[in-house]
Amino acid sequence: MNKKIKIGILSFAHMHGYSYAECLSKLENIEISAIYDDNVNRGKKISKKFNAIYYNDYKKLLKTDISAVVICSENTKHKQLTIAAAKEGKHILCEKPIATTKKDAVDMIETCEKYKVKLMTAFPCRFSTISKRVKQILDENKIGEILAIKGTNHGTMPGNWFIDKKLSGGGAVIDHTVHVADLIRWMIKKEFKNVYAEIDNLYYPELKIDDCGILIIELENGIFASIDPSWSRPNKSFPFWGDVTMRIIGTKGIIDMDLFNQKIVVYNNQQVKTNWSYYGDNIDMEMIRNFIDCIVNNKEVPVSGIDGLKALEVALAAYKSAKLKKLVNISEI
């Protein structure tokens, strides 16, 4: 029997960590052997659940015989944890956004290259059966030349450290832009050129952080795209967490994609609000499976650190554009 591959999880600050841990625990050849969290209570509780050893010092965790780590800390802590893990020779799956500044992201990428470890950015939307189908249709040139794209990643306001700029690097725009930006770049294989954005704090003025915005992006070949990353779904009444949608306009046709629109509508007297219950494929599971496959079979990761950086640059350019009220070239970031 093959020896199990040991994985460590660094922080559960980001709620996606729970989902990734669930996915890992379902894989036969995987053992979540170590968990670090600077929130002791949270770390101990989850360690117990997944039968892992809890560490309050990530440096000690990184000295153990784990092969890889999954990093789900607050955004600004990604760099420190990634670089420490790389130096100990551990492969890394890092939650998005890869970092909160270009410099941090570049440092992370270079360090991982230097220590020859894999760095994968967690963009689970690429692993959706629906988005893969869209990419296939585009690769088959079914809708002709791509002219424009309209994208959204709406959500509810997540609260917690997401609204503390020191930990998150920004609000809705950095949180949500990166998913759609990455899907666009991956699907149509073109790089971003410049960004215009209107960004504001209109839904929750007490938060003093951006909760809404619209980006218009120009890509190579004059293709233009819009992204709406707003936390615009009303927290108490909206029936779902949000959406990831793309409308792709081609010379020969149009693709309308609504990534999580595999749902049933549920009315329940105890819950009062209507609920959309999702029955589609588990995109986190597909992503985790891919990451593990790359480690086991020493393959190149399907979503690199560079991919994470390219998506981050769009969000950073958006903030700069909104501040200066100017069109911002990606090269200026």
Next chain:
Amino acid sequence: MLKVGVIGAGFIGNCHAQAWQNVNNAKLLKIADIEELKAKKVAQQYNIEYTSNPEDLINDKNLDIVDVCLPTDLHQEFVIKGAKAKKHIFCEKPLARTIEDGKKMIDICRENKVKFMVGHVLRFFPEYSLIKQQIDAGIVGKPGIIRVSRLNVFPVSETGKNWYGNFERSGGVIFDMAIHDLDYLRWCFGEPERIFAKGLGFTEKYQQGIDYALIVIRFKSKIIVHLEASWAEPPQNGFNQEIEISGSKGLIHYNMKEISPLIVSLKQTSSQSAGVNIPESPLKQNPYSLELQEFINSIIENREPTPTPDDSLKTLQLALNILESVKKGEIINL
């Protein structure tokens, strides 16, 4: 009873001819089109007079109102002629292709003391006016992001003389589609402050029969609007309109395609080659009748109509600013 003549028997002329049948205190008596057959067809349907000479209609002493349903670049000529003949003027949107034309039309209507209204019909769609009522009542709290879409196939006029296909004449999706939403948005949210837009109007794609635009407008009231206007839809997509208002307390969403109070589905028969589904959303007075009713009421009550001519001029200015942003690739500060 106010007596009405319609100039233009194309898509919107047919639409108005039908709508006039349902307007109180008004009666459609005549239709004009330089293509006589088109005018005749409408005339027979509603049992009215027809002429191939618009001047005949304009100078018809029996008529009180001229309803101009012509291509955008012809609005100016016929509105001015009608006003000088002392007719009240209803004109299909957009007001004109240039601000100069628009101002001149408004001035001449004023000088001749005739009422003038431009057909920004979206204000008269009950779903859109209900949305405004709910926003005004505070249902969504303070509005943040507004998303609107207006989608259709690239229009082709049945005679093949396709003025829509001439960007200089029609102004493409921004002038023909987005203009509806621009008027509605100004009605709901006041005046814009900053614009950035991307579109295909000035590219060779337009010549190939595709237009598409994505527009961002920051209003003085801080709200941010995302506007999609498309003439890029495949035929089976057909027309659609959609709006989403999100605010500090809630969200309102309307998508025409999700609304289907009545669908008639017919099986294939010998006279009908394929089975078809025809969706309908019947109302006692459709939005076109309602806008024409507002015009009639403004004449009877001797007041300005809603939208006022100045509203239509401001909406035209906004559309021109958007076009400028698309053309220059620049942010337009107003």
